[in-house]
Amino acid sequence: MMIRTAVFLSLLSWASAYAEGDSEAITITRRDSRDTIAGAAGHFTGSVRVQRLFEVKAPGRTGGALVTFEPGARTAWHSHPLGQILIVTEGAGWIQPWDGPIQEIRQGDVVRIAPGQKHWHGAAPTSRMAHIALQEQLDGKVVEWMEKVSDEQYRKR
């Protein structure tokens, strides 16, 4: 009887440790389990899909998303309080800082945008572009959205 109780308590303790490990220590989000939503009309021009890859979770402060732009689609002008990293995963697109030229970015390129830098990014007119976007949160904010990129601004390249 004492042995049975010991085994039971031992199993209970293992189950509890295991449940904790399973739900907290390592969390796996499967490829097909994540939602993809349309980019908010107020912040994007054209057809844009946003798939959240991982949320900010304290004490960490980084969140990430996969963003896909159909040809001609782009973000509005915006900035990030702690900057942004883009890892281009598909196609070719454009990026432009305020007061700077449009530059081409292609699959495999990594882009760093400085904190507070007003900029936009998106697809080229004839090519889809997708990138992983990484931002660190500052005081609960990851982005400040501004005005849209006009067709005239977009066609300036």
Next chain:
Amino acid sequence: MMIRTAVFLSLLSWASAYAEGDSEAITITRRDSRDTIAGAAGHFTGSVRVQRLFEVKAPGRTGGALVTFEPGARTAWHSHPLGQILIVTEGAGWIQPWDGPIQEIRQGDVVRIAPGQKHWHGAAPTSRMAHIALQEQLDGKVVEWMEKVSDEQYRKR
């Protein structure tokens, strides 16, 4: 003469602002310009290649690398002070928390490892696996390396 000087000074100021914008506002690292190095023998088992994608740059604290494991290759046991995110980009592999079971991860999966959690990850015995690894720095540290994963531990699945 005054007009020429004004134009010259204005161009000088524009050039300086532009140079600053070009080198700091947006930095593009091209796909073929990044070095790939072998994973340090003390921290990995088997054939592992590490391509640094972006360095930590203050005020940001996140750095990222693309890590490719040939079949059977894996990290040593290790932990990260602020945790880690893995975005699996190729193949299938394994991940295991200390005191938990080995779990399979596949292309497209996103994995979150909790701060301070002792764990390892790597390829499956018959499949290559590559992932983007993202870590936030705390007091200048992103990782604490521990003992290697023995063949017995690796074959336990």
